[in-house]
Amino acid sequence: MATILEYKCPCCDGKIEFDSSLQQMKCPFCDTTFDVSTLQDYDEILSQQAPQEEMQWDTDAGSEWGQDEAAHMGVFACTSCGGELVTNATTAATSCPFCGNPVVLAGRLSGDLKPDFIIPFKLDKEAAKAALKAHISSKKLVPKLFRSDNHLDEIKGVYVPFWLFDADADANIEYRATRVRAWSDSQYNYTETSYFALLRSGCLSFDRVPVDGSSKMADDMMESLEPFDFSQAVPFQTAYLSGFLADRYDVTAEDSVARANERVKRSTEEAFAQTATGYATVTPKNSNIMLSNGKAKYALYPVWLLQTSWQGNNYLFAMNGQTGKMVGDLPMDKGAYWRWFALWSAILGAAAFGVLMLLRLLDII
Amino acid sequence: MKKRLISLLFVLALCALIVLPAFASSEGFVFDLCDAVADPDALSEEAQAIYDETGVALYFIITEDLGGQDSDDFVTQFAQEHGFYEDRVILMEGPTSYFICADGAPEELLTQEELIAMREAYVDGETYTSGIRDYYSSALAALQTGRPLTLPTDASEAVTEAVEDETEATEAQAIVPGGEETSKHSNRLVDDGELLTAVQETALAEKLDELSEKHDLDFVIVTEKTLNGKDKVDFADDYYDYNGYRADGVLLLCCPNENARHISTTGDAIDIFDEDAFDELVDEILPYFNRDDYNGGFLSFADTCDGIITSARAFPWGLLVFALLIGAGLSWLIPMSSMKSALKSVRSQAAASDYVRAGSMNLTQNRDVFLYANVTRTAIPKERSSGGGGGSHVGSSGTSHGGRSF
Incomplete structure (x- = not known):
């Protein structure tokens, strides 16, 4: 049986041919030449990377509430945004921490999952206020009026639901790397760029990659609050909810897996890229990452939510209730921006002028 | 009778x-x-x-x-x-x-x-x-x-x-012109080589005096029949040093009999007359000398030097504008963008590096395959060849000079 084997150019993926004059394989599209043995090696390696990307998660997280527990819990639902809060019976929510709507309906817990872990609040309301003040005052472009007029409309400690994913990543990654060498003779400067295919296989394990399980909480804001120190997490007890609100998850573990996969994939590529040293550039070309032993857990993480309004706009800030990390986008004063821009331009322009004059004095330019 | x-x-x-x-x-x-x-x-x-x-x-x-x-x-x-x-x-x-x-x-x-x-x-x-x-x-x-x-x-x-009262030394005939505003000695033109007519001399001497006062920098032209075996660079430098001209000046020595022409610069003029300025100057005056039009060459020398010094001493507005543009670009790139990005603290995490289990990485394949190499070459720009001189050197009197022979 006659078989025809065609090689693809590693550079441009075009069909590559043997050039008899060069006695080498030559790509008719990008004119790159290769040794035949190089292509065979390359092909052989690629054929080993057959398995397709696959991610399987065991999302059997959380457990049913016990009857006793449910009896002591309350659920508040916001009529405006639909956000749901879980509290113990002694806590009353007066307004929705997400949208500020003052009308919340009280209800009963039923059939929800009970969290596996909880990280209790370490920092109190005063600490959150102080952190917000520091957050605002350290930024030079914040409008002055925002600093002085700004008052807190609402400050609430909220336990935010997170899905925590554990996984082992089996990776098969091909990187494209370059190495640059430069030399010169009496007439020319030469630059040689060598291209390499780097092949890395191995495994890497991840513990408790968190994904925000509440659609009311912006995912990017919750990710900005990371990292949380899981070593301080304890098995969930309803007692920890006292005085705080608990958001109820409304994104299932299955729906959250994709986000965890993205982050795990990127980290795996980065981790294996660090094993390639001595190259000018290393970029992933193909990556096959299989996740195994995926397990999901359901946990509540402590977050202080601070809401302020200024000039008709709401500004939401969040503080990691465990580490005190404060995040939240701030408005910019355009006038201040241009004043600072003019000042910096004048300073740097004067410095540049000085340097240019010095260079001119030294006959360098 | x-x-x-x-x-x-x-x-x-x-x-x-x-x-x-x-x-x-x-x-x-x-x-x-x-x-x-x-x-x-x-x-x-x-x-x-x-x-x-x-x-x-x-x-x-x-x-x-x-x-x-x-x-x-x-x-x-x-x-x-x-x-x-x-x-x-x-x-x-x-x-x-x-x-x-x-x-x-x-x-x-x-x-x-x-x-x-x-x-x-x-x-x-x-x-x-x-x-x-x-x-x-x-x-x-x-x-x-x-x-x-x-x-x-x-x-x-x-x-x-x-x-x-003729001074013995051949190179030291000129009398100190003095630094005063109205120096009466018109010895910035010394035509011992007798290349000019009396009328040309008068006009040229006036021009040299006028430009010397204008720039506070002596313009001197010396012509000789012979350099008495002395090197033209030394002759020109020494002539300038030992005849009491100002600390800053430019001297053109011309001795057609020995085919010696040299421009010597002293003090500020060393910096003003860089390689480009000498190129410009020589390009201007050489055609005159090539057709033995000494008067034309000397007048052109005076005018070209005037232009070079004027532009060299003019405030570099172009450079200032260029520097301010650099400043604006840098401030936009560095301090302003960092101040602006400080306002934004809500960002997604791209990776999950914080959650890698320590020591869990296990590399089973680690191969680097060389694919191909590209070599590019660029021609090295040629160094300009100058007409001799260039740079600065120290004359016998201990004064630094720049210069160009042509």
């Missing part, structure tokens, strides 16, 4: 002696052949007054051209041509020297020291006019030192006694 003829000639000679002073007085006492003196007529009147009082004529001649003669011969011939009084003192400023002589009665009356004092009085004067007045008063003082003014009747025996 022969005796008659002799006596007739004698009578004619006597008549001439009587008539000539009339011509002399009409021509005045100040002969300015190069338009250097501001008001020669007023000075002539003062000399007339002195003549009326003492019977001694005080002449002053200034010229840039001795017509190839030495000072003594030039003055004697000049006095004959212009019918000078017999009892006279003649002070002459030539292109390279000062000359004073006394004929007739003053020859007996005045000592050599007094003549030198008169000459020095002139030389020390701030301007031509004040120098000539100082010469007059010095002469008047010497003539009126209480000695009876006995005018000898036998004028035909007048013997010329010249006091010449």
